[in-house]
Amino acid sequence: MHLGLGAPFTFLGDGRYPGDGGPALQRLWVWLRWRAIKNCPGRYTTSERCVRTEDPEALLARGGTLLARPVGPDLHHPRPVNISLPGKDPIQIFRLPGGGGLLTYCKPDGTFVHTLNTESGLARKVDALGISVDELLRSEVSAGMAAEAAAASATAAALRACVEVLPYLVDSEKNASAYALILKFRRAAAGVPSGVLNQEFGSVQEHASTQRKSRRRFVVTSMLVGDINASRSLVANDTQGRRRSAFAEASEEAMPANILPDEASCKIQGAFCYVHVVEEVKVEVNLDTGEQGFAEAPEDEVVLALGGVDFREYAMVTCYPGETRSRYLRHCDVSRGAVLTAIYYLNEDWNAEDGGCLRIFCDGKLQTRIKEDILPVANRLLLFWASDEVPHEVLATKRDRFTITLWFKRAAEAVQGPNFLTDLLLRHNPVSPLSMAAAVQAAGCAEGVVQQVQRLERLVHNMEEAAKVAILEPLVATICRQCGASAPEGAAGTDEFERHWFCLSCWHSWDQREGKK
Ligand SMILES: O=C(O)CCC(=O)C(=O)O
Ligand SMILES: [Fe+2]
Known part of the structure; x- marks a missing residue:
């Protein structure tokens, strides 16, 4: 029997995490009945009595997900990782070929509680348990065929990258983002020799550990986009050539603080910043101004509107899958009670043919006139008022389309x-x-x-x-x-x-x- 490692990412499950695991996970999914674990995206448990007394290995073998133990070397045979934490039931994890895994709690009375985990669910659990991802990956199959080896190393690299990012996010960010992170990293990993990947991710990790507490959010974006540089603030010239800063007071300290968190208080290379705010101006980010703009930042309506914006919702990494031509129909971002929407796009080499533009309409409920179509190209930051003045929609996308969104709101x-x-x-x-x-x-x-x-x-x-x-x-x-x-x-x-x-x-x-x- 062949587990099809050459065709990974075929997990469909309940349709909420397509591609977040491989064929072995899908087989487990259809074999038993699973229900979602509350507040744990991508994790499921089963109440089927017949498997309560079955250890994970027996269960996987019976479900046709695990091959018989190999006689010779080099067959696809995942090995379990055993975890014992003080005061907790022992856990056994089988990572499955192509991604995802079975995580089982071994109860003292000899019974087992099995959980099915998509790749992103597993990444979050590994992060929460604080176990070494390397240990888990060592249980990964070592495949003989080149194509299979590449696919296995792409899933492994994606899992490792995701588990490295998660500690820098707060819980709700983890929940909202792990799936998109896995898809993003997997795409980055596919076809990239692992040496290159390690270099990329390695440097981020180094950076991350030195910045750990104080600038956690910066780490995340820099990891995802690669070419965002730490600097002071976003300073822009409007269409009349006037210098303006979209962000708050003219003090060096308050500036980055007040509106965007650390990661975005930077010099954005090659980006355009559309500020559909007080005036309908399209402002180009001045790449070289650095700090000089601060002192001249005008006390204008933008500054006023953003004053008192002391909170942001958690950062959300989103993937609009291309496979299903995902889109987001016309709406205004009013439901969150936010003032400003900030979207950061992560898509390299995006062309008009790929679809997925953010279409902004002219102000007015029944207004169908298009104000702007914005391509979601990598490193572009889009800001607009989260009010009913800015109706917008995401047009159908033909490629996986990745974004990070932050909503900023007033304390009240x-x-x-x-x-x-x-x-x-x-x-x-x-x-x-x-x-x-x-x-x-x-x-x-x-x-x-x-x-x-x-x-x-x-x-x-x-x-x-x-x-x-x-x-x-x-x-x-x-x-x-x-x-x-x-x-x-x-x-x-x-x-x-x-x-x-x-x-x-x-x-x-x-x-x-x-x-x-
Ligand atoms: O991804 C985008 O460009 C916009 C998404 C959006 O409109 C939203 O999440 O409210
Ligand atoms: Fe929106």
């Missing part, structure tokens, strides 16, 4: 809504150099609320997404929206404060004030 927007505490801790980041507490303070929250945010931040620090949700949800349900007290005895508000929780003492002080009137 970020702390709205009954679930704002969970939202803050799971989906939002303060714009550097603000700490979360400082940003929440700037949003006008009471000191008690700021302290709760700090406490909860510490509590869930370094936890996996699912654990964070499980811990935060019951805790925040009874925190007073007004003063931040933990108040199981309180009561929810009404009308526009429906589902907002308030402590008895806050209710009491409002009652008193009402009484005095």
Whole structure:
């Protein structure tokens, strides 16, 4: 039997992660019934009783996913990696030919809980377990045929690259991005001799370790795009030749901080920056201005509009697969309560024939006049207001199309809504150099609320997404929206404060004030 390593990436699963694994994973998928594990994209578990008593190797053999143990050398036979963590059930991982894997918890009563993992799901799990990806990859098949060896090394390189990037992302970024990262790296890896890949990824890793804490986000983009240089800020000339900075105050320190996080506060080489903002100008990024522009940055409407934008949502790496001619119909980015959309494109050698333009329409609900078609070429940063003034759509793409998107929002927007505490801790980041507490303070929250945010931040620090949700949800349900007290005895508000929780003492002080009137 041949496992078809020459045709990897054929996993279809439930259609949410096409290509995020190989034929062996697909075979497992159709053989047993799997259900998604909550908050763990690309990971599934099965409740089929018949496999509970079957160890992973027996299960894989019975499912036709594993060949009989080889007699001679050099047959495709994955070996398991065993992991024992103190206080946890032992884990056994089989990485499957072509990508993805079976991860099994071995219970003390002799039963097994099997999980099916797409390649990106596996990458996230490896990252969360803190195990060495090399160890896992050593279990990768060593294939005899050249084409198969190349495919196997492409999947291995992609997995390694993804696992190296993940520690620099926060949980929600990991969840949103791992799949796109795997696809991106795999494409980069296919056909590239592994020596070259190692060089590329190696240098990033070196860079990453020196920058670890302070500039994590920079690491990610620099890794993906390669030619983005650290510098100060984005300074631009508008069509009248006036120098303008799209980003905030004219102080060197505040400048990169206030609107874009570290990675984008850079000199963007060869990029165009379309700022569909106050005036409809197309501004070209001046490549050589460096810092000189700052002092002249005008106190104009752009600066005003971006003032108080203290939060951004997590960075989202997106892939629009070419295979399915993916597109995104006309819409405005209003649902997130953001002020500014920033999209960074990652596609080398993109041509008009590849489709996938971002089409921006002229302002107006029924307006069909096209303002601009923007090719998603590598290293292009696109900024536009996330308002109903900028209707746009992504035209059908013929190639896989990769982007990183950030939404920037004002503090007041970020702390709205009954679930704002969970939202803050799971989906939002303060714009550097603000700490979360400082940003929440700037949003006008009471000191008690700021302290709760700090406490909860510490509590869930370094936890996996699912654990964070499980811990935060019951805790925040009874925190007073007004003063931040933990108040199981309180009561929810009404009308526009429906589902907002308030402590008895806050209710009491409002009652008193009402009484005095
Ligand atoms: O990828 C793009 O060019 C735009 C995507 C978009 O409009 C969105 O995510 O809201
Ligand atoms: Fe959009």
